[in-house]
Amino acid sequence: xxxxxxxxxxxxxxxxxxxxxxxxxxxxxxxxxxxxxxxxxxxxxxxxxxxxxxxxxxxxxxxxxxxxxxxxxxxxxxxxxxxxxxxxxxxxxxxxxxxxxxxxxxxxxxxxxxxxxxxxxxxxxxxxxxxxxxxxxxxxxxxxxxxxxxxxxxxxxxxxxxxxxxxxxxxxxxxxxxxxxxxxxxxxxxxxxxxxxxxxxxxxxxxxxxxxxxxxxxxxxxxxxxxxxxxxxxxxxxxxxxxxxxxxxxxxxxxxxxxxxxxxxxxxxxxxxxxxxxxxxxxxxxxxxxxxxxxxxxxxxxxxxxxxxxxxxxxxxxxxxxxxxxxxxxxxxxxxxxxxxxxxxxxxxxxxxxxxxxxxx
Numbered sequence: 001x002x003x004x005x006x007x008x009x010x011x012x013x014x015x016x017x018x019x020x021x022x023x024x025x026x027x028x029x030x031x032x033x034x035x036x037x038x039x040x041x042x043x044x045x046x047x048x049x050x051x052x053x054x055x056x057x058x059x060x061x062x063x064x065x066x067x068x069x070x071x072x073x074x075x076x077x078x079x080x081x082x083x084x085x086x087x088x089x090x091x092x093x094x095x096x097x098x099x100x101x102x103x104x105x106x107x108x109x110x111x112x113x114x115x116x117x118x119x120x121x122x123x124x125x126x127x128x129x130x131x132x133x134x135x136x137x138x139x140x141x142x143x144x145x146x147x148x149x150x151x152x153x154x155x156x157x158x159x160x161x162x163x164x165x166x167x168x169x170x171x172x173x174x175x176x177x178x179x180x181x182x183x184x185x186x187x188x189x190x191x192x193x194x195x196x197x198x199x200x201x202x203x204x205x206x207x208x209x210x211x212x213x214x215x216x217x218x219x220x221x222x223x224x225x226x227x228x229x230x231x232x233x234x235x236x237x238x239x240x241x242x243x244x245x246x247x248x249x250x251x252x253x254x255x256x257x258x259x260x261x262x263x264x265x266x267x268x269x270x271x272x273x274x275x276x277x278x279x280x281x282x283x284x285x286x287x288x289x290x291x292x293x294x295x296x297x298x299x300x301x302x303x304x305x306x307x308x309x310x311x312x313x314x315x316x317x318x319x320x321x322x323x324x325x326x327x328x329x330x331x332x333x334x335x336x337x338x339x340x341x342x343x344x345x346x347x348x349x350x351x352x353x354x355x356x357x358x359x360x361x
Contacts, residue, residue: 061111063096166318200278203260214314
């Protein structure tokens with residue numbers, strides 16, 4: 001049975017996540033990583049399966065995936081392999097957004113296993129900080145094709161996917177909004193304006209602004225080099241042109257109920273009571289629910305008015321994954337642990353722990 005990546009709170013229309021970072025020298029780095037992995041596995045006393053049987057100390061860097069379910073996964077790993085080695089596994093809360101810099105700045109002291117978003121993968125490959133997946137066939141056959149592609153470079157899988165929840169959607173306070181209100185951005189803004197409240201969205205980010213372009217017929221994608229992007233957002237063909245979207249954005253931002261602000265200020269606004277709806281992702285779910293309680297609501301992105309039409313806002317599919325430090329002292333067990341943390345059972349456990357049943361959409 002395949003352990004498919006479980007999408008969480010994803011919008012109805014999405015595209016493959018854009019990969020950023022420099023891929024130059026990635027193949028040379030890959031060769032070095034393979035050699036490092038082989039040499040490391042030869043060190044120390046090995047058991048029948050080729051893995052060390054003595055003291056094994058591992059550190060897991062976890063960002064958005066850090067919760068009680070992760071602790072359960074680590075404990076079940078230790079139980080599963082209890083007779084194979086003496087494990088000392090430490091879980092450290094570390095922001096996914098900082099993984100790339102933290103690993104490449106001090107790879108020797110970085111986590112043996114680290115959580116990261118897919119857009120950091122190429123930089124980690126080019127910098128020689130990530131070890132290719134140990135069992136390529138297992139990960140390729142056990143996960144969705146798109147997730148494997150996001151974790152790969154030049155046909156080699158470099159990380160272990162565990163979720164597709166790095167997109168964004170609409171949060172709303174059900175004390176103010178009905179299900180019909182949140183179908184359109186016009187409706188959301190009208191309710192917030194009447195209540196003297198605000199609707200939040202990060203507006204100086206291409207990642208978020210893509211939501212207004214994605215379903216207009218204009219094109220955006222990744223070039224054949226797998227790194228750079230292309231788009232035709234200045235096109236004058238089609239029923240919706242770039243200038244039409246620009247006009248729509250001006251209408252939205254001129255609405256007194258709209259708050260263009262960094263994603264980090266979204267939760268602050270909810271806590272103060274100023275924000276009653278906003279576009280963000282699952283990384284803020286627990287904090288939003290803590291404030292709104294039974295009034296906590298979440299749904300797909302609304303439509304917005306553009307050139308007289310209602311256009312469905314779009315989102316990205318963004319994958320989260322675990323990488324293994326190419327310089328881990330116990331690289332074989334580090335791969336075993338990353339594989340364990342992302343297997344079907346643990347993906348399911350994480351999904352159930354992340355989204356309360358009554359708030360699923």
